[in-house]
Amino acid sequence: MIPFLDLKAQYATIGKDIEAAALRVLRSGRYVLGDEVTALEEAFAAYCGVKHAIAVNTGTSALHLALLAAGVGKGDEVITTPFTFIATAAAIRYIGARPVFVDIDPETFNIDPERIEEAITPRTRAIVPVHLYGQMAEMDAILSIARKHDLAVVEDACQAHGAQYDGHMAGSMGLSGCFSFYPGKNLGACGEGGMVVTSSDEQAQKIRMLRDWGQDRRYHHIVEGYNYRMDAVQGAVLAVKLGQLESWIEARRTRARLYGRVLAGSGLGVPLEADGRRHVWHIFAVRTQDREQLQKMLAREGVETGLHYPVPVHLQPAFADLKLGRGSFPMAEAAADSVLSLPLYPEMDLQSVEIVGALLQQDEFAA
Template structure:
């Protein structure tokens, strides 16, 4: 069996370091926030090239607090993509704002900047581009549109740790950037976790209070906040893993290049790295006319695959109240119907990449 993702394989490579870091926290008696979380914030901010990082309990919480700190509130509209994990829209809904969807670029799977301006209304407050699958959205035109209309840009970088656009790291271009440390991410915790990066001192201070019951000091609650604090043990684990992130990223990129070379003229459409961007390949999603048939065939041959994402957010029952229907965002709907994610992780052998590619070529059709 070739698994879609093998978290145990990664654990085996750094087992001693991880266990020592976790044991140190267990022996400390300080299990929430603490020194390791503070150090992780400093190290991750330095990695992203930002002034601040605020560690939280999930990527969803990171999005939620970023929107609040940016002044987005009830009745405001936030432009984003329908082709993403539902958490992007959920965070917008948490504050009573309204997700406004814009279709995707069918090549990169990211929000199409050419369609953003027509979605802007007097109620629009923010744009949340999602750096899907590990590749950053086309940020220059997005930032230009935002500046023209007085909007804030919050990057959903939950799948893009270490990705770059014009040499700048994901999370560093908007007013803030949000990351998830869910275990399957390129930088994953041994549990849940998230972080926000920003260069805005005021927003950083606001988000630090919001994650910890609105306190600016113990038992002094300046604002109504949340319990979004990061566990100390996750901070310690993520510090160990952050030191390996660039090595793991290059391993992902090597495997993506091999897949591309083997499949580029084959029966599926391979994903592309856009000019001026560094793709970190959280997901290697090919497009094929009969996705379900290919997935079943690969599973019968011992290859696990993934679907990211089979139903776009605007067609999810939870967002039926927005009034969208089939055909409203055709590029997103087409992608949802024909993308299939192949196994890709740093520990995947190059021979297994060759095996998967050969099986794909045996049983796939491109549109």
Template sequence: MIPFLDLKAQYAAIKPEIDRAVLDVLASGQYVLGDEVARLEQEFADYCETRHAIAVNTGTSALHLALLAAGIGPGDEVITVPLTFVATVSAICYTGARPVFVDVEPVTLTMDPSRIEAVITPRTKAIMPVHLYGQMAEMDAINAIAERHGLAVIEDACQAHGAEYKGRRAGSVGVSGCFSFYPGKNLGACGEGGMVVTSNDEHAKTMRMLRDWGQEQRYHHVMKGFNYRMDGIQGAILRVKLRHLEAWTRARREHAARYSSMFAGSTAVRPLVEQADRRHVYHIYAVRCRDRAAVQRSLQADGIQFGLHYPIPAHLQKAHADLGHRVGDFPVSEAAAHEMLSLPMYPELSAKAIARVVSAVEQDAYVG
């Protein structure tokens, strides 16, 4: 079997480092926040080229706090995309604001800037682009619109650790950027975790208080906050993994280049294209299928795992039926939801495994 993701292989490669880091935290007694989390925050801020990083318990919490720090609340509107994991939309709803969708570009499947201004109203307070699959959205155009209308730009970079747009790191281009450290991410914890990065001093101060019950100092609660703190063990594990992230990213990019080269001229699938002004980090290697069901059958028959990201766009999810959307409202996102398939992608993936995946996919061209 070829797994879609192999977390055991990653752990095996760095086991002594991980084990030592975990045991050090256990011996220290600093199990919530603490020195390891503080060091991770500084190192991740440096990595993202921002002044601050605020560690939290999940990527969803990161999105929530970034919105609150930007002043988003009940009655406001936040523009985002429907082709995303539902947490993007849920975080907006947590603030009491309303998600307003715009469709994605057909080439990158990230936010289409040409559609933004048509949905801006007096209630619009922020734009939240999603850096889908590991490639950043068209940030210059998005930021220009936001500046004209006085809106905050909050990057959902939960799939884009280390991605770049015109030489700038994901998370550093908007007022803040939000990351998930869910285990399967390019930088993943051994459990849950998240981070907000920003160079806005006031936003950073607010988010640090909000993640820890709104405390300015112990037992001095100046705002209504949350228990969004990161565990010390996860901070230590992520510090170890951060040191390997660039090497892992190079491996992912090499795997993606191999896939794309081997799929050149394919009649079964069409890979998404990395834009020339961006650095794609390939959290997901996704292809557009001529007949997705046939490709799925071919992969299953050869013992190859795959993923669907995402088969139901957010505007058609039953949980968000209250937003009043229907099939046909966002046709590019809906087409992607029916056509995109995610192939195995992780740093330890071998060239032999990639060749086997491509062979199974291409079999569809003959039997599909």
């Protein structure tokens, strides 16, 4: 059996440190925010090369608060991609704004910057590029467009911890960047967690208040806020794991390179690392026109796979009110119909990568 992800294997390598961190919190009597979360925030800000990191309870909350702090409100429009996890668009809807989708670059799966300007209207207030699968979007072009039209850029880096664009860390290039620490992410909590990073003092102050009932000090509520605080156990656990993140990234990159070699000539569409990027390979998604049969074959051989994502956001019933039918974003729809995520995690042995590659060397599964 080759699992898609094996969190037990990760735990086996750092279990004692995780347990010690959690026990330290339990004995402290301080279970929400506190010193453990502050220490994580400081370490993560330094890692991302920004001034501030504000810990929250989920990546979705991070996106919600970052957009609010950027001044996006009811009736505004926010440009993003339809090929993403639904939380990206949901966070936009939470504040009464409208997600405006732009099709993707089929080579990187990220938003196509050449299509952004045609989607801008007088109501547009922000762009949310998603660094999908662990590779950063074309940030130079996106930031240039944003400056031209006076728009905020909020990076959805929920799948891109440690990714780089020409040496710049994910989350550090826009007004703010948002991360998820869902357990399956490259940096995952033992539960839920999220983070907003920014070098803006003003944004950081707003987000810190918004995550904690809008108060600037206890029982002094300056704005309407939310209960989006990170719990201390997650802060302590994530601080331990942050120390391992770079080695895990390199392990992922090694396995992704091996996949690239063993899948050469397979006929499958193999993902690429764009020039000037450091892809951190949260997901290794190949493309095939016979996905169902390929997935069934792998399952018979004991190989777990995933689908990220089989239905683009604009075709989800929850967003039917946008009235965007099939054909609205052909590149995103084609990707949704053809991507298949292969097993990839730091502890995956290299022989397993070669086994999966050998199974996929079959002509009938050509892209």
